[in-house]
Amino acid sequence: GHEPLLSEKDSTRHEPEDTYLPDDLTRDGIELPSLSEPELVRHYTRLSQMNYGIDDGPYPLGSCTMKYNPKFTEDIAGSTAAAIHPDRDPELSQGALQVYHELQDYLSRIGGMDAVTLQPPAGAAGELTGILIAKAYHEHNGEGDEREEILVPASAHGTNFASAAMAGYDIVELPADDDGRVDLDALTEAVGETTAALMLTNPNTLGLFERDIEEIADIVHDAGGLLYYDGANLNALLGRARPGDMGFDVMHFNVHKTFATPHGGGGPGAGPIGVREGLEQFLPTPQVRTDGDEYTLVEPDESIGKVHGSMGNWLVLLKAHAYISRLGDDGLTDTSAKAVLNANYLAERIDLEVPFEPFHHEFVASAGETDAADFAKAMLDNGVHPPTTKWPEIVDEALMTEPTEAESKRSLEQLAAAFNAVSDEDADTIADAPQTTAAKRIDQTTAARDPTLSWQQLSE
Amino acid sequence: GHEPLLSEKDSTRHEPEDTYLPDDLTRDGIELPSLSEPELVRHYTRLSQMNYGIDDGPYPLGSCTMKYNPKFTEDIAGSTAAAIHPDRDPELSQGALQVYHELQDYLSRIGGMDAVTLQPPAGAAGELTGILIAKAYHEHNGEGDEREEILVPASAHGTNFASAAMAGYDIVELPADDDGRVDLDALTEAVGETTAALMLTNPNTLGLFERDIEEIADIVHDAGGLLYYDGANLNALLGRARPGDMGFDVMHFNVHKTFATPHGGGGPGAGPIGVREGLEQFLPTPQVRTDGDEYTLVEPDESIGKVHGSMGNWLVLLKAHAYISRLGDDGLTDTSAKAVLNANYLAERIDLEVPFEPFHHEFVASAGETDAADFAKAMLDNGVHPPTTKWPEIVDEALMTEPTEAESKRSLEQLAAAFNAVSDEDADTIADAPQTTAAKRIDQTTAARDPTLSWQQLSE
Amino acid sequence: MTMERAHPTREPIPQIDDLAQAESGSPFTPHDADDVAEMLAAIDVDDVEELFDIPDPVRYDGSFGIEGESEQGVRRRLERTLDANADVTEFLGRGHYAHYVPSVVDSLSLRSEFITSYTQYQPEISQGFLQVLFEFQSLVTELTGMDVANCSMYDAATALGEAATLADRVRAADGSTILVPDYLRAERRAVLENYTDGAGLSICEFPTENGMVDPDALETALDEDVLLVYVETPTTDGVIEEHLGAVGSILEDRETLFCLGSDLLALSLLENPATVGADVVVGNAGVLGLPNAFGMGIGLFACREEFLRQVPGRLVGASEDADGDRTYTLTLQTREQHIRRERATSNICSNQAWVALRTAIHATYLGPEGLTDLADRCTRLPARLAAELDEVPGVSAPANDAYHFREFTAEIDGDAEAVVSELADRGFAVHQRGEDAIQVCVTEANEAHVDDFLEQVREVMA
Amino acid sequence: MTMERAHPTREPIPQIDDLAQAESGSPFTPHDADDVAEMLAAIDVDDVEELFDIPDPVRYDGSFGIEGESEQGVRRRLERTLDANADVTEFLGRGHYAHYVPSVVDSLSLRSEFITSYTQYQPEISQGFLQVLFEFQSLVTELTGMDVANCSMYDAATALGEAATLADRVRAADGSTILVPDYLRAERRAVLENYTDGAGLSICEFPTENGMVDPDALETALDEDVLLVYVETPTTDGVIEEHLGAVGSILEDRETLFCLGSDLLALSLLENPATVGADVVVGNAGVLGLPNAFGMGIGLFACREEFLRQVPGRLVGASEDADGDRTYTLTLQTREQHIRRERATSNICSNQAWVALRTAIHATYLGPEGLTDLADRCTRLPARLAAELDEVPGVSAPANDAYHFREFTAEIDGDAEAVVSELADRGFAVHQRGEDAIQVCVTEANEAHVDDFLEQVREVMA
Known part of the structure; x- marks a missing residue:
């Protein structure tokens, strides 16, 4: 090996x-x-x-939406006509700018937003961009100094906290209610004149739709705050609900999750941002606009500036455009249908408890008495990639599982068999797993104690 | 698995x-x-x-020249400009015809031949073409009926026999002398007015150069026969000796051996034919010619007709052109140097007897008391592809080994270690091998008894 | 501005190879100088040249005059060369067809485990490709209706040649005639002649009517000497044969084999060769999986079970390994040249395995419904285009009163050569057929250009 | 000819999808109707719609108005769209560079085990990519001379932003100023401002002389408040900085970090950042492995060991598995957002790992000699082109009395905007720099076009 x-x-x-x-x-x-x-x-x-990818088998990492990456999008991204310099005069890059404009338009429609920027090169960069726009909005309203807090549910992605902090905000963590959703009382308590925004994922990381989203929006808006939508779980809602219609003011899209661009071993992704009317003027510069004939680059009036040195991860955006173009309305709507059907079917087929429901595209099962990380290692010996583990913490020994729409019924059954096989294994077998992989169990804690980060350090 | x-x-x-x-x-x-x-x-x-290719490790199949296939040649073959219809008017396919003409020219120079056709789609097709040209030559001379025999050394490739038979010839098998080369006495005995041609591989399948090639040529030519060069082992001689200079009248090139086009799991290859002056008029139609400005398709005066429905395996030929262009004289000459060095170094490093030498790009070791086919299976458990086995029969339990120039010293040592590990194994271990592969030992004899050749037959 | 310090200069810039370690020699030989020195020492030789046991008189110390280039240089040069191919939209067919090849075909077939492997002499580490070929055989079996199919021949022409020699082997009769229709492409006939020459067979033509078999004329042409009758559907002219059943009936009680030429896409929709009585099916399988590649293809070969041990080329069979698991292996190798030598069923060794992989991927991508739908489209597109052309003054299309597949012949009032040439200048390539006809091929690959094409035809004919 | 039987027809031809089984819905969902029925039955639900727990008021039942297309259709449409990019030869640079990318980069990086994988949360089945990233870190470590390097940032601009916040974390002083040269690209500065805004840092510029640092001016600009000084070599204007040692000396005894901006190719030849005293090295690593991709890149981030636990982004470390074999794993994850949340060193999660793979392949393909030779060529090519341009009446080049890397500025007698525009019409793209200068970039990628370019410049200036 x-x-x-x-x-x-x-x-x-x-x-x-x-x-x-x-x-x-x-x-x-x-x-x-x-x-x-x-x-x-x-x-x-x-x-x-020595590496496992989606083409090798199921990859049900919760919140990561590891779906099939269509091959034809690589052919488009690899064309020489796509390989252009970012400083071309816009007259010389009309083709690329048209792609940008069309994708901005696609995403606006899908998210129910009024304007979109494609510049953020990743989901977290999108979050930072969105929060900087919220900040610019409050500063524009003369409330920049007062509104110094961002509300984030406890079960939110770590990036939400980190992005808000990078933008200079204090974080107020919101507890969940017994059903796993935002606790409205706690929200009402927390919200106020110091609130810049609430960041929310919907469906949340338990796969649950925030049923009270309208009330949540009202509470935040009434307090003068903005509502930010973390697009990590948008795959569950394609064609069935739009963040803009729910009252969100700003959102990001993870094109490498929802729109099938490959994850590439950790990136590049892309994290376009959508905003509702009234926030367009704060978008990063440049925006691509058109008069119908020509595409031009425009600096929004009160732009926050830039979050990437040029136009973002162009080749990734191009693949997302191709994917959306291939699917169209029917394909997008079918995507959420099958994503949610698959999650529900898989959950039904496994022997573990799933404490919170009704979930959508993902569910969080509990490994019960078994350490979830150990459970995952034992799944490796069953030939599949395990779910995300030990998060969100609201579920004991969480196994956060998102099969995506691209798995067949047969594949889900293979996955369920892997879950169930591990459920039946004894503690020793699980502790010794994996045994069939190129590498045996790797102790990450020890590795961090005296880090060796290069072959130079290895030979020291 | x-x-x-x-x-x-x-x-x-x-x-x-x-x-x-x-x-x-x-x-x-x-x-x-x-x-x-x-x-x-x-x-x-x-x-x-579940498949082993050159990019996975050494692949020393003797007489197959499994060398590294440069990736850039695929990019050229995949270009849309290469994807054209064969019935275009030549005016509309000048680019492709130029490639043909240049490759004809390259091969003429490399082989020391006066004219080349690229039409045969494989080595065996090249052999058939070459023999049909010899036949046409004798018919042209009014000796078509008398010259009904083709001489072939016992150690020759099976295709030599089969191709000559397809062309309607009787085969006369020539024994080797004690040194493993053509037995001149036997040749003198066999040759005569009934001889159409002698087919010869040089170096032969033992890797030995036929030192008496000039005398051989004289004997055959004096008897009115032609000398055919089987290009399977041309890799050994690149830049150091040319079939044309040795007296060969007709030859084929295996571009998938010598010129690095991928073997593709068994094909497509290409088997261009070179001929000396006086035989051009028999070449297949069309030939690509040029006046320096324009490339045209010409039917040779006494063409044998066609051996492929159009122009042969075009995409394969294009890759061969790219490979030769990349290497040039220096690269081609370095190729034979390293191919021969590698074979000699590997033979020196292994514990098995190599009865015949001095060999060039390949050698035939003997597995001794062990069945060569079993020996090969045991090598699979050492992570490498084994050599060609049990052929040529002049060596007991033959392991016909051709590492090619593309293996590094380190890789040769890995390969030698595999040979030596098996040499040290006991008979039971060897008989049970392979154990580490996706499939265990497969009994091919039983499979042939009641053949199951489709999923339809499998479910019967 | 004068520059003292930074020395702007026009001095020549040294050529660099894009793979620096290959300063001389091949970029694909991994040896550095130390390696070579150690290896030479190990074999006790001073110089690599000493390893060459070549008599001086036949040593070559000249130069080929071929100058090696960087990868970038070769790519640029060959791209420029290929750009000399005219940028025309092809409405060409006649046995070589362009269909849209989905991206998965390149993506999967170029995986190096497939493309850099060779024939599966070691089945234990070749199960992947063996299964691919077994599945290819199964696809061909289903589409041809035959009992067995091989792994591939080179192309449609050589497959026909192999069918003829198979007929000679399996029919003990004295016969020596191969009967082919008058529409057979000259190129295929030329190959057939070379394949049958050694066996002493002769090729005879039978006349057809309206681009199809005339059963009466066929019966007239038949005698005891005929080993095999070859018929195509669709024909090289695009005509869908309507008398296959009649051919089958005529040949049913004779020693003569019925060989049908077709292609894998057409076979998904047209009559099942088994139903009409075909004994052997040949043709071009590369209509799926390959773009037009200047005639490179893959020959299809399938036949009835009784001829199994006379089939040319490689066959993959299901088997079991030592654990009793299902596996695949090359089988019936005693038919082949590396074992049977001059008594082999064919001289074929390298075949078109990688194209078979591509064909299998493409066919599976389409699936049964996709194949049939695409085939149906290939009957509608030429019908519509023929109707449109027929309205152009001076054009009469189709020339044959028949259903067509992908292509058809159109009669031209005027000089066909001039029309073809004029269309080429306007960016469209079609076949010239004699002095007063052209042949036009339309599939989903060029369908988007039909309106432009019609526009140009109208202008040229005006 | 009238056709009774074969019905040539102009009737519409039904649209077929190229993946027939996906008659409606997505071609990437594998379910057929039976599957769906069985799955619904298993979960005891009548209709998939019931699974959506979405209150009616926020349900969306409209249409996006996006019509799905076949793969062929999408490819054709996007190819046509991209063809609207003008077909010009680029002599553009300013931080984004085209080098010839060898074929192995695509061939290997597109292997699906790499590109379809995600972050290596399960190291036991991710050893391949982990080793790639470990090797990438090692390559960057060698080329920057720094002690540690991470797996990637998004691009050069965001890497600079991360360097600034790192300076804020590691320098406890009250300082809040990031000092940047006046040649810093506006785009990079804009990103830097957004990255530092939350930390309350401010950006100040220091003046440069002849395109390089003026050590005196730098010393003047420095005060206790300065957390970090940023300098580039080569600069965005192509100038090779000659005062790196002086900058290092000035900053040596201060709390101020020395951050150098460069790129991996330049670093193979130019002064070792460690030698001149740099604390952090940032830049664009994508000069190797990526073509010009409209600004998509990969940010380089390396620094001295003492800052290790404040490094942003992913780090891969060597480790051992249960058998004691060497393995690799993500390490020091407690710096990261998914564990440390608002106290993470950065919010970065997805990075540019796949580009790092490509960069590592390209760098390894070139090897130490190939890198250095190519870098040397990148100093000769602009010198020669500048000398040639300098002979064109009305052009003075280079504008800076300096050595250049890949590119340089040239002064123009006349309207630079008009010259740039005129050159674009003639097929060449260059940067406009103010009213009377242009910037021109030349590497091995566009070297073959230099003579044509010069010819056009001469004509435009005539």
């Missing part, structure tokens, strides 16, 4: 000679692997074979 | 309705798998993971 590091295959020190630059502007040399193309290809081919 | 058949995943009978054609021109229906794109992608992804 073990593949030597590049540096273990070769390490060559090269010292430049006869350079055009004088010696005092050049370094002494660099020491790096020097491999032939055949060796290089085998190295990465073998590494790929 | 086992992946269900497509038909086990789904089988849907579809009966066409509302067709444009009347019912009496359509069939009742077809029953085939109906899978979604995500299921399709997982099916083939998993199957690929």
